[in-house]
Amino acid sequence: MATMTADQRREEARAQFDAYLASCPSRKLLDRISDKWVALVLKSLADGPKRYSDISRQLAGVSQKMLTQTLRNLERDGLLTRTVTPSVPVRVDYELTPLGASLGAVMGRLKTWAEEHMAEVERNRAAYDARAGATR
Amino acid sequence: MATMTADQRREEARAQFDAYLASCPSRKLLDRISDKWVALVLKSLADGPKRYSDISRQLAGVSQKMLTQTLRNLERDGLLTRTVTPSVPVRVDYELTPLGASLGAVMGRLKTWAEEHMAEVERNRAAYDARAGATR
C-alpha cells in the first residue's frame, strides 16, 4: 500500500464514516422524523383518518407547502395512505398505516421522556446561562 | 369583541399555535435531538467517559466546530459534564449525566424501531418512486 499523508488518512476516514452514516437505519429515521412537521402530523392522524383541510386547521402554524410536502414524504415511506375521492370539490383523506401507527407509538416514548425531563433540562440551561452571564 | 376578517382569524390561530409549539416539551426535545450530531455523541459516550479527541476520532465525519457546538449544547442542558484537567497539554473529558444516559436509553428505542422497520420504509419509498417514474 502506498504511503498516505495524515490529511489523506483523515479524509478517507471521513468518507468511510459518511458512507456508514448514509447506510445507518437510525440516522435515516432521525432524518425523517426531525422534519419540522412530521411528529405533529403523525399525532394528528393518531386518532383516526383526517381530511387535508382538517389537518391544516389542527396544525394552524403549517403552510400549505410544508403540509403537502410532509404528507407526500410520509406517503412515500408507506407511513400513511392518501385517498382521493373525485367529488366536486375533491376530497382527500389521509390515514396512518400500521407502520405509521407503530412509529407513532415510538414517538410517544419520546413525548413521555420530554414531559418528564424537559423541565429539568430547561432549568439546567437557565443555570448554565446565568453562570456564563455572570462571568462575562 | 370586534369583528375580524378571515385572514385576521387565521393569523391569530397561527400565532397561538406557534406559541403552543414554543412551549411544547416534545417539540423542544425534538429540536434538541435532531441536531445532526447529538445522537452520535450520546451513543459515543454511552459506554463511558471520553476525551474530546477520542470522540472526534470515533465520529470521523464531524468538524471541530460542530463537535464543540454539540458538546456545549449538551453540557448546557445538563446531559453531560465537561471536566478540564489543566495539565500540559490540557485534557478534557466528557461524561454523560444520569439525565443524559436516560435520554440515551430513549434514543435506543428509536434505534430499535429503525433497525426493525427502516428496510420496509426503504422498500416503500423505492416502490413509490418506481410508480411515479412510470407515469412520467
Add this chain to the structure above:
DNA sequence: CTGTATCCGTATAGATACTG
C-alpha cells in the same frame, strides 16, 4: 378543496485559519 410553482430571507453546516 387540494393542491403546484416560484421567489426570497434566514439558519445551518462545513471549510479554513488561527490560539492558549
Add this chain to the structure above:
DNA sequence: CAGTATCTATACGGATACAG
C-alpha cells in the same frame, strides 16, 4: 490538545400567486 473566529454555500421554511 482542545478549542475559537470567520467566511461561504446551500438547504430549508415560509409567503405569495395561481390552477385543476
